[in-house]
Amino acid sequence: MKEKLTIQLIMALILFLPFNRVIASEQKLIITGSSTVAPLMLEIAKAFEKKNPGVRIDVQSGGSSRGLSDARSGLADIGMASRGLKPEESDLKNYVVALDGICIILNKNNPVVKLTDQQIIQIFKGEIKNWKQVGGLDAAITVVNKAEGRSTLELFEQYFKLKNSEIKASVVIGDNEQGIKTVSGNTNAIGYVSIGAAEYNVELGTPIKLLSMSGVLATTENIKLGLYPLSRPLNLVTKASPEGLQKKFIEFATSSEVNTLVQQQYFVPAKK
Amino acid sequence: MIKSAQSKVEYLVTYIVWGLSILLLLSMIFLIYKMVGPGFSTIRWDYFLSEPLNSGRSGGISSILISTLLIVGVCLFVAIPIGLGTAIWLTEFTTSQSFLGQNIRRSLDILAGVPSIVFGLFGNALFCRYLGLGFSIISGGLTLACMVLPILIRSIEVGIRSIPSEHRFSASALGLSTFSQLYHLILPLAVPGIVVGLVLGIGRAVAETAALVFTSGYVDRMPSSISDSGRSLSVHIYDLSMNVPGGESNAYKSVFVILILLFFLNTLTMFLADRLLARKVMNE
Amino acid sequence: MFNSNTLSPQRNDFFLLWTLRSLSLIGGALSLLILLFIVFESSSVIQEIGGLSFFTDASWYPKEGLFNLVPMLAASLLAAFGAALLAAPLGILVGVFCNFYAPQSLAWFYRRCIDLLAGIPSVVYGFWGLVFLVPWIGSLRPPGASLISGIIILTIMILPTMAMTADAIFRTTSKSQLKSASALGFSKWSIIYKIVFPAARKNLFAGFILQIGRALGETMAILMVCGNVVQLPKSFFDPVRTLTANMALEMAYATGQHRSALFVSGLLLLILVVGLVFIADFFEQDLRYD
Numbered sequence: 016m017k018e019k020l021t022i023q024l025i026m027a028l029i030l031f032l033p034f035n036r037v038i039a040s041e042q043k044l045i046i047t048g049s050s051t052v053a054p055l056m057l058e059i060a061k062a063f064e065k066k067n068p069g070v071r072i073d074v075q076s077g078g079s080s081r082g083l084s085d086a087r088s089g090l091a092d093i094g095m096a097s098r099g100l101k102p103e104e105s106d107l108k109n110y111v112v113a114l115d116g117i118c119i120i121l122n123k124n125n126p127v128v129k130l131t132d133q134q135i136i137q138i139f140k141g142e143i144k145n146w147k148q149v150g151g152l153d154a155a156i157t158v159v160n161k162a163e164g165r166s167t168l169e170l171f172e173q174y175f176k177l178k179n180s181e182i183k184a185s186v187v188i189g190d191n192e193q194g195i196k197t198v199s200g201n202t203n204a205i206g207y208v209s210i211g212a213a214e215y216n217v218e219l220g221t222p223i224k225l226l227s228m229s230g231v232l233a234t235t236e237n238i239k240l241g242l243y244p245l246s247r248p249l250n251l252v253t254k255a256s257p258e259g260l261q262k263k264f265i266e267f268a269t270s271s272e273v274n275t276l277v278q279q280q281y282f283v284p285a286k287k
Numbered sequence: 288m289i290k291s292a293q294s295k296v297e298y299l300v301t302y303i304v305w306g307l308s309i310l311l312l313l314s315m316i317f318l319i320y321k322m323v324g325p326g327f328s329t330i331r332w333d334y335f336l337s338e339p340l341n342s343g344r345s346g347g348i349s350s351i352l353i354s355t356l357l358i359v360g361v362c363l364f365v366a367i368p369i370g371l372g373t374a375i376w377l378t379e380f381t382t383s384q385s386f387l388g389q390n391i392r393r394s395l396d397i398l399a400g401v402p403s404i405v406f407g408l409f410g411n412a413l414f415c416r417y418l419g420l421g422f423s424i425i426s427g428g429l430t431l432a433c434m435v436l437p438i439l440i441r442s443i444e445v446g447i448r449s450i451p452s453e454h455r456f457s458a459s460a461l462g463l464s465t466f467s468q469l470y471h472l473i474l475p476l477a478v479p480g481i482v483v484g485l486v487l488g489i490g491r492a493v494a495e496t497a498a499l500v501f502t503s504g505y506v507d508r509m510p511s512s513i514s515d516s517g518r519s520l521s522v523h524i525y526d527l528s529m530n531v532p533g534g535e536s537n538a539y540k541s542v543f544v545i546l547i548l549l550f551f552l553n554t555l556t557m558f559l560a561d562r563l564l565a566r567k568v569m570n571e
Numbered sequence: 572m573f574n575s576n577t578l579s580p581q582r583n584d585f586f587l588l589w590t591l592r593s594l595s596l597i598g599g600a601l602s603l604l605i606l607l608f609i610v611f612e613s614s615s616v617i618q619e620i621g622g623l624s625f626f627t628d629a630s631w632y633p634k635e636g637l638f639n640l641v642p643m644l645a646a647s648l649l650a651a652f653g654a655a656l657l658a659a660p661l662g663i664l665v666g667v668f669c670n671f672y673a674p675q676s677l678a679w680f681y682r683r684c685i686d687l688l689a690g691i692p693s694v695v696y697g698f699w700g701l702v703f704l705v706p707w708i709g710s711l712r713p714p715g716a717s718l719i720s721g722i723i724i725l726t727i728m729i730l731p732t733m734a735m736t737a738d739a740i741f742r743t744t745s746k747s748q749l750k751s752a753s754a755l756g757f758s759k760w761s762i763i764y765k766i767v768f769p770a771a772r773k774n775l776f777a778g779f780i781l782q783i784g785r786a787l788g789e790t791m792a793i794l795m796v797c798g799n800v801v802q803l804p805k806s807f808f809d810p811v812r813t814l815t816a817n818m819a820l821e822m823a824y825a826t827g828q829h830r831s832a833l834f835v836s837g838l839l840l841l842i843l844v845v846g847l848v849f850i851a852d853f854f855e856q857d858l859r860y861d
Contacts (some may be wrong), residue, residue: 075504306680387592391595
């Protein structure tokens with residue numbers, strides 16, 4: 016009895032493998048890359064699959080650099096990147112799906128409401144170590160920085176002309192939510208995260224607040240209007256000019272049809 | 288005089304063991320409650336039966352539950368025979384001085400300390416690319432099998448080793464072949480070790496995140512076969528709690544589901560192990 | 572079904588032996604394969620800048636060509652040993668309690684709780700740590716994300732495995748030995764202390780080493796509570812970054828030399844584990860002779 020079952024299972028395994036691959040390989044796209052873009056792309060893919068029966072789109076997460084290298088090596092049909100392309104990556108083609116901004120966040124119970132760019136630089140460099148020096152309480156500042164290589168960090172550094180080795184961090188984090196949890200759990204923390212995520216958390220009542228940057232309020236609205244200085248594109252990347260299904264999908268993903276989906280993920284649509 | 292001092296120690300130790308154990312138990316229950324409570328109070332039946340919507344913020348987890356079961360199934364299907372075989376070989380057929388035995392044991396201990404992200408990248412390179420299995424449930428299951436092996440083997444080994452050698456001597460004296468000894472004597476007596484190994488292995492497999500992101504993947508639709516990519520529960524929880532703003536409440540629900548799943552799998556393991564292995568001793 | 576009555580079972584046994592041996596070889600070959608994989612991935616940066624830079628560079632800023640891994644090595648070791656030292660006595664306590672003190676039903680309940688804890692994904696522990704533990708420690712000594720938070724989380728995570736291992740070891744201690752000992756009038760505790768512990772010592776020690784390995788390899792939870800600042804901690808309340816957190820934090824975004832350098836942290840970790848295994852072997856050998 017037991018033996019019979021085992022044999023059946025093995026048979027099923029052997030049968031299933033090749034059989035399924037033949038069917039699957041016909042109308043299938045593989046998209047890999049940035050974990051920031053992945054949840055959005057998954058939803059766009061589902062909408063696309065619904066519109067085009069028989070098509071399968073597999074979205075795999077794993078980081079912007081992986082998306083770029085997979086797109087280049089041909090492992091993926093399309094790569095996802097949460098940043099613009101660098102000069103050395105100009106061999107790839109990119110298509111903006113959505114926009115995202117970065118804002119400074121503080122704990123809600125921190126009396127400080129405004130920081131100048133200069134003050135922010137000094138805080139992150141460790142030259143200002145106490146909130147007293149910028150008009151807050153007498154407490155040591157907890158600087159929350161992002162891990163090396165993250166595109167939010169790169170953008171932040173570019174904007175404030177900082178080098179990672181100059182930043183004196185007290186906590187280094189990975190994902191947005193980790194940053195928000197860290198700041199909401201520590202009255203004296205300062206960090207920077209994606210605006211969409213921060214706005215949503217404020218709506219939910221998480222004890223954080225968004226600081227305006229160079230006098231511009233940090234809102235998704237201001238990103239849409241192009242006023243907010245610290246924003247980044249969320250990209251799809253291909254090796255060569257897209258063809259066939261690839262082209263069809265990119266056209267769909269960059270069209271205004273996906274605007275609701277983009278907004279549901281708290282990003283800003285690229286097309287108005 | 289001596290007697291009373293001894294009973295005083297006895298009394299004291301009993302007191303301490305009970306006190307500390309109960310304290311520990313309470314803190315564990317507190318911890319489980321903290322992690323499960325928020326999900327338990329909001330979960331509804333349809334959460335198990337519908338597919339995720341809007342990146343998992345709404346909808347259910349039916350497809351993810353199926354993927355998880357398939358991944359764990361593939362993992363155990365591969366890991367159990369290898370694990371059982373290796374453990375038996377290590378305990379019954381090698382001496383502590385055997386070169387091969389010693390090194391295989393060492394190599395397994397090393398395997399136990401490999402960080403899961405390395406397993407993920409390794410599995411991605413070996414199963415997904417080199418063997419051409421792609422992002423699939425089978426790649427994920429095989430990668431997990433590699434991770435679970437050391438735990439499984441160690442626990443079974445401990446189980447087998449603790450069987451008193453008198454049993455073996457009498458079995459040999461009766462002229463039983465090695466195979467019969469194994470089948471009728473060693474395996475049934477090693478059941479506690481096997482169960483511990485399986486429960487630990489299943490626990491590790493169900494809990495694994497980093498290794499699966501790179502192997503079984505991120506796709507949250509219902510898998511059509513094991514060569515399809517499928518998202519596991521722990522990957523889902525990670526994505527909801529760390530990557531999707533507003534995913535927290537569903538993350539807690541998924542944590543609740545993962546605990547139910549574990550409880551179910553563990554109970555099943557114990558039941559099956561008892562049924563298939565332990566009874567044979569009585570039949571003899 | 573099988574010829575268990577024959578007195579000359581050689582052919583059967585021969586077949587069995589080779590099946591088992593080849594199965595074991597699969598397991599044994601795996602870690603070699605993984606080692607090779609890591610060496611291969613990390614070789615490019617080692618060839619370019621040499622192995623020494625990883626110990627003598629000023630700090631870890633891979634984008635700026637600085638690759639010092641020593642602070643992370645120290646953090647990994649401190650966190651893993653700290654957690655294992657805390658979890659081992661607690662695990663043994665659970666084993667003793669469930670086997671010798673608790674009534675059956677309570678022991679059953681206890682074991683089920685531990686089974687469940689063992690299967691909670693590390694991301695959930697990390698999440699709990701981030702939301703409850705870190706702010707609590709932060710209120711004692713900011714920033715809260717620190718070595719001590721990491722040790723506590725790791726302890727909670729490896730405790731179930733340690734407890735289950737200890738439980739299984741004690742459960743299989745020969746019951747007849749215990750019976751004869753208590754018939755001789757020994758008290759419960761002296762039986763445990765003088766008979767059970769010495770008999771279990773070797774296996775417990777092996778379990779302990781395995782747990783250190785496990786603690787060294789833990790990633791997701793530690794990444795959320797340790798603070799991840801690359802520095803040598805001066806106190807338990809300083810934030811640190813472990814080798815595993817380093818890989819998990821940066822791997823997804825790294826390319827070229829940076830990526831390769833991250834594999835070097837994996838390689839270093841593996842070397843650490845190899846060292847640990849050989850130390851454990853040495854002690855086991857020692858114990859064998861007394």
